Amino acid sequence: MTGRFRRDYRRSAAIFTPKSLAVVALLLAFVVTTPPAAADAVDCARVKCVALTFDDGPGPYTDRLLQILRDHAARATFFLIGDRVAADPAAARRIAEAGMEIGNHTWQHLDMTMLPPQDIAAEFRRATDALVAATGRRSVLARTGFGAVDDAVLAEAGRQGLAVVNWDVNTLDYRNDPAATRHLLSTQVRPNSVVLLHDTLAPTVDLMAELVPALTAEGYHLVTVSQMLGPRPPGSLYGSRDRA
Template structure:
């Protein structure tokens, strides 16, 4: 049964439309942008690691001296632990994107928590650090998902700009979605997998910097007490 506040406030729409940091005592912290007036922007990459692509992303980030956030899928992480360890060793935030990448809203609460736990354990086993942030696959969530996320010790991290890079868009189209929507505190959703994302990445970074923004990882800007 949905929480009555969820029905009255239409929480997902409220969060995404306001793009504000929220702390909900019943459900845990949720944010879709960095709560700041400073010129900060976060690049986030979902769905990896993908051997052959992840290395290229990491190489570009290292070359450009950028820290990013990777929402890794647990079953992918255990297949390529060297890539996840490299993310952490190079100063990126490694975050939880569930273990099997299921739509959490279709699962019973105990299975939601299992998805988060298995991925938490995989990341901690590889990096030595338990993740702080979780992103539900497809951005699909409800009150039960948020409660399960909180019980799993995670803060729900959504996004401000969806580049739709997973839909076959060209590098130029990916960049244009960012150009149209960039603002202070933006959390940009990209994916670790599409070659077009790799091809767009240098121009994305250069554009963001030309506009006067500093690129940061979520660990850098969301204090532990807020998650």
């Protein structure tokens, strides 16, 4: 080892103190263990996408639905009711940690068009507070109870930084007729559809075990609303105003 090389070696080695090596190890561990966000790279302008949305949770069947989605590398959007999140924040946290998008489904799922302005504001705000407390995330999407929307509701959503998203396909799964829901899904889903479903219903979650792989086999990428539609302006409305 020449004198110059020995000096350069010692200078380089001095950089790697025990403290710096610990930092490097931590960074490497993060790089290795953080899963790639492959779903985020989907370009729905070039490939077929569909956004499955699940309302009214969290509920007793939500964890099973999450497992179905994970098994098929699928994403979805969950519009969660604030008082249910407050009652079971761990369930909301599991949804977020599974890589799903979470939307504000108001505090108590009331018909917002029948409320005075101060109550409209409270319904959105209390739900947001519950979601942030449970998940650490502030939702940018909202869906009102029954999809009921008017100008006052949209204006308040805008003030609170929320874009309202309804749906393109209403599966009518709340009627508890799985055969009819299956038929609607098979005949109405198109590329870039936003689909209304409910993870609080056992037959719906059972149907997802069949539907999710079927859509994937047809070449659909199951993504979140924001992945498919992109950023939505606060106070805007996407989808049907028809009441569910």
